[in-house]
Amino acid sequence: MNPPGKVIIEAQSLGDSRSLFRLLIDGSVVGKDLTAVQLHLLIGEILRLITLPSNATVPARANASNDP
Secondary structure (H helix, E strand, O other): OOOOOOEEEEEOOOOOOOOOEEEEEOOEEEEEEEOHHHHHHHHHHHHHHHHOOOOOOOOOOOOHHHOO
16 A cells, blocks of 8 residues: 555534544545544554555464354
8 A cells, every 4th residue: 555645634514623524635535524533543544554564464363263
């Protein structure tokens, strides 16, 4: 994943920081009508994907095959 050049967070209703938000990455709308929590999680996931090496894998649990 290429790192984004520009990330913009806009309030849907100007002047109301408790409103819903819109997320734009490099000029493209990625999310609309997001709550602050949803926006926080989405930005965190994007940053996680950017910082992981492209060949990284998520390690499996050691006893995954023994789960009921």
